[in-house]
């Protein structure tokens with residue numbers, strides 16, 4: 396799956412000829428025929444819709460309903476309280492964390508699943524700040540990605556207030572310049588939720604470390620979409636949701652990664668009883684558990700958590716590198732089809748063309764995006780609209796194919812032409 400021919404992509408043809416459509420349709424068929432992940436689609440519940448919104452809510456894996464039924468009817472209904480031990484409920488957060496770990500390049504024992512991403516951003520950021528300040532009380536500044544998904548910004552603001560730090564919003568590109576001897580922690584997004592830009596996690600983490608600060612990464616739009624390499628790149632703390640590319644279902648629990656070397660000193664701002672060294676000792680005095688468990692808070696959301704565990708089975712035998720290769724091929728092909736089908740100037744692609752800077756989505760800007768997206772959805776192409784003028788299309792390689800991509804671009808062209 397080679398680099399796209401960007402020159403060709405930048406020279407659109409205004410007229411959509413039947414032969415062009417036939418040519419792209421034939422190419423799609425060939426690409427689908429050679430797709431080593433094509434068989435994975437059968438493991439999802441899908442219909443005739445082209446679903447390009449897996450970067451907001453992943454599709455339902457077929458194994459989930461049966462598992463949830465078993466958890467509810469047998470584990471809860473029959474075993475009741477015994478399930479905390481006999482059905483593995485109590486250890487689910489770290490067990491499922493270990494299932495996610497290889498997908499984000501982490502060795503076992505560093506990820507726990509639970510709570511929302513927002514809550515985990517809070518734990519990670521305050522944990523990072525506390526660790527930095529302990530070593531150097533002058534580290535009283537937090538940097539936050541100025542382009543972030545809003546929740547991270549809100550949480551960072553509150554975390555800074557609580558820790559009496561100053562908060563500075565900078566773009567990821569400005570981080571190497573901005574990070575300094577007063578910086579405690581830097582909160583960054585791996586992939587921008589709006590533009591789909593993939594940020595340089597290895598380079599930015601190294602720049603943060605060079606200044607003696609800690610790097611906290613939000614992986615919501617990269618976990619399950621591309622290799623992250625948490626251990627390889629020395630990331631300190633990371634969080635991510637599981638309802639997008641990991642297909643855990645609406646509101647499925649998020650995850651928290653704390654690098655092994657930082658676990659013993661992880662001072663969680665939410666030290667609930669589930670993170671106690673001896674939770675059933677019911678002691679007044681808090682004593683944190685060792686390892687990843689320290690990131691737990693209260694009783695895990697078992698129904699959602701075990702739905703997620705079943706959803707993760709679709710990843711058995713799937714290398715994340717194969718997912719990345721197909722993701723790039725899908726987004727390249729979409730850009731090519733859009734360039735061929737959509738009249739020049741009607742949309743502007745705000746996602747970088749370079750593979751090294753592209754996540755698994757394509758964002759197209761147009762003034763009437765808010766009106767265009769509902770019409771696309773009516774015609775069976777589901778993406779989403781992001782304020783103020785972005786049409787966002789997510790490509791989930793486990794269940795999106797090349798024929799879907801060609802159809803989406805064709806329907807988009809028709810809708811944009813007012814047909």
Ligand SMILES: Cc1ncc(COP(=O)(O)O)c(C=O)c1O
Pocket residue numbers: 511512513514544546547584588613615616636649
């Ligand atoms: C980058 C990013 N962070 C966080 C969130 C959401 O966090 P939460 O799981 O707390 O709703 C989203 C999407 O909802 C997101 O795109």
Ligand SMILES: Nc1c(O)cccc1C(=O)C[C@H](N)C(=O)O
Pocket residue numbers: 450451452544588615646
């Ligand atoms: N988390 C969501 C929700 O609870 C409802 C609707 C959408 C979402 C999302 O995930 C939005 C998503 N983070 C985004 O990038 O736009």
